[in-house]
Amino acid sequence: xxxxxxxxxxxxxxxxxxxxxxxxxxxxxxxxxxxxxxxxxxxxxxxxxxxxxxxxxxxxxxxxxxxxxxxxxxxxxxxxxxxxxxxxxxxxxxxxxxxxxxxxxxxxxxxxxxxxxxxxxxxxxxxxxxxxxxxxxxxxxxxxxxxxxxxxxxxxxxxxxxxxxxxxxxxxxxxxxxxxxxxxxxxxxxxxxxxxxxxxxxxxxxxxxxxxxxxxxxxxxxxxxxxxxxxxxxx
Amino acid sequence: xxxxxxxxxxxxxxxxxxxxxxxxxxxxxxxxxxxxxxxxxxxxxxxxxxxxxxxxxxxxxxxxxxxxxxxxxxxxxxxxxxxxxxxxxxxxxxxxxxxxxxxxxxxxxxxxxxxxxxxxxxxxxxxxxxxxxxxxxxxxxxxxxxxxxxxxxxxxxxxxxxxxxxxxxxxxxxxxxxxxxxxxxxxxxxxxxxxxxxxxxxxxxxxxxxxxxxxxxxxxxxxxxxxxxxxxxxxxxxxxxxxxxxxxxxxxxxxxxxxxxxx
Numbered sequence: 001x002x003x004x005x006x007x008x009x010x011x012x013x014x015x016x017x018x019x020x021x022x023x024x025x026x027x028x029x030x031x032x033x034x035x036x037x038x039x040x041x042x043x044x045x046x047x048x049x050x051x052x053x054x055x056x057x058x059x060x061x062x063x064x065x066x067x068x069x070x071x072x073x074x075x076x077x078x079x080x081x082x083x084x085x086x087x088x089x090x091x092x093x094x095x096x097x098x099x100x101x102x103x104x105x106x107x108x109x110x111x112x113x114x115x116x117x118x119x120x121x122x123x124x125x126x127x128x129x130x131x132x133x134x135x136x137x138x139x140x141x142x143x144x145x146x147x148x149x150x151x152x153x154x155x156x157x158x159x160x161x162x163x164x165x166x167x168x169x170x171x172x173x174x175x176x177x178x179x180x181x182x183x184x185x186x187x188x189x190x191x192x193x194x195x196x197x198x199x200x201x202x203x204x205x206x207x208x209x210x211x212x213x214x215x216x217x218x219x220x221x222x223x224x225x226x227x228x229x230x231x232x233x234x235x
Numbered sequence: 236x237x238x239x240x241x242x243x244x245x246x247x248x249x250x251x252x253x254x255x256x257x258x259x260x261x262x263x264x265x266x267x268x269x270x271x272x273x274x275x276x277x278x279x280x281x282x283x284x285x286x287x288x289x290x291x292x293x294x295x296x297x298x299x300x301x302x303x304x305x306x307x308x309x310x311x312x313x314x315x316x317x318x319x320x321x322x323x324x325x326x327x328x329x330x331x332x333x334x335x336x337x338x339x340x341x342x343x344x345x346x347x348x349x350x351x352x353x354x355x356x357x358x359x360x361x362x363x364x365x366x367x368x369x370x371x372x373x374x375x376x377x378x379x380x381x382x383x384x385x386x387x388x389x390x391x392x393x394x395x396x397x398x399x400x401x402x403x404x405x406x407x408x409x410x411x412x413x414x415x416x417x418x419x420x421x422x423x424x425x426x427x428x429x430x431x432x433x434x435x436x437x438x439x440x441x442x443x444x445x446x447x448x449x450x451x452x453x454x455x456x457x458x459x460x461x462x463x464x465x466x467x468x469x470x471x472x473x474x475x476x477x478x479x480x481x482x483x484x485x486x487x488x489x490x491x492x493x494x495x496x497x498x
């Protein structure tokens with residue numbers, strides 16, 4: 001379980017998070033939505049300790065985040081755009097992360113095979129296409145079987161086949177009891193995957209509902225319409 | 236758990252060894268040193284000429300490449316910090332990943348031509364001294380590069396600042412000292428000028444090299460002052476101490492900033 005209490009963060013004069021409270025249930029897929037610049041990435045980066053909130057408390061599985069690095073061994077992260085050292089091969093990048101994680105024996109190579117990355121192993125990172133870079137970072141997010149996974153725009157730049165591979169994987173991991181946090185601009189993807197939608201607006205949670213609740217209360221058939229209606233009602 | 240630092244350095248070194256700038260930098264020093272030999276220099280004269288190259292080129296390359304390196308490593312840094320890697324470990328790895336290959340490149344690039352010209356052992360002490368100074372300068376200007384890149388998120392601004400800082404230490408500062416000497420020529424200036432040159436790592440390195448090579452005619456005002464006030468050994472010890480401060484101060488500032496900043 002991830003608990004976020006009264007998180008505040010400003011960058012200079014810009015107040016990005018304004019006392020945000022959120023509880024992320026375990027074994028669920030939570031989609032974090034919101035307009036551009038609403039604070040989605042800042043929220044995820046705060047959970048990773050990359051951004052240090054000005055105030056507020058974050059606890060992950062009962063442990064408060066306070067600059068210690070070890071809790072991150074339980075988290076997999078797929079960023080919006082990943083860049084590793086240009087001249088390292090895919091194999092070396094995987095080895096590097098594996099090394100830093102203490103070379104666990106039991107790794108999850110399902111995605112690696114599903115994406116057919118074997119042919120890319122010897123290629124340098126700088127020669128990889130954007131899609132293949134995304135694939136490498138998706139593989140790394142799941143490789144160490146972390147109980148918590150953050151995916152920031154996971155299917156951006158992926159071809160339809162790979163994208164559906166990844167979606168299948170996300171759904172399977174949810175069944176296996178993982179806690180997953182997802183951001184995406186593709187509403188159909190979220191409708192398909194997510195249990196719960198959290199909508200951030202102006203640095204606070206505007207609403208928080210299960211996908212079904214959202215569809216039922218608005219009477220719309222698609223998530224996109226439902227959110228549009230809900231936002232119009234609010235305005 | 237400093238072991239993460241070592242693990243990361245291992246991979247970063249592999250990355251650097253395949254990069255083009257490393258090769259260029261190596262080729263540059265080999266070519267310059269070898270050319271100096273070819274144009275009729277004896278080992279001593281080559282070392283003296285190299286001194287000027289070292290004092291000019293190393294700060295420039297270290298600060299420019301270093302600043303660029305930190306900016307270009309941003310996403311990589313972010314990714315590794317989302318792994319169970321401490322910020323301090325990452326900072327050490329990043330710094331070592333810049334400073335080690337730069338230093339090794341200079342050392343190898345200068346030493347190789349001495350080896351194949353067969354004068355390595357006759358000039359071992361002077362050469363070691365030159366390379367040592369080169370490595371200290373590399374470290375100082377790498378540390379300053381980290382400081383600049385952590386000061387501003389804006390890459391263009393950072394690179395501009397790096398150029399300005401190099402210009403300041405390499406060119407402008409000496410001008411300032413001259414202006415001071417000229418303006419206050421009626422006063423006893425030894426001590427103020429001595430202190431002023433302490434504040435410029437490049438001046439210090441130059442003086443250290445000149446004292447060691449006993450090229451007192453080239454030493455200029457501040458060099459002569461150092462020798463007179465502190466004697467050769469005392470002068471060198473003072474200079475080394477201050478040079479180490481020039482590494483420690485920007486680096487500890489950078490490390491503190493790196494640990495507290497947002498990525």
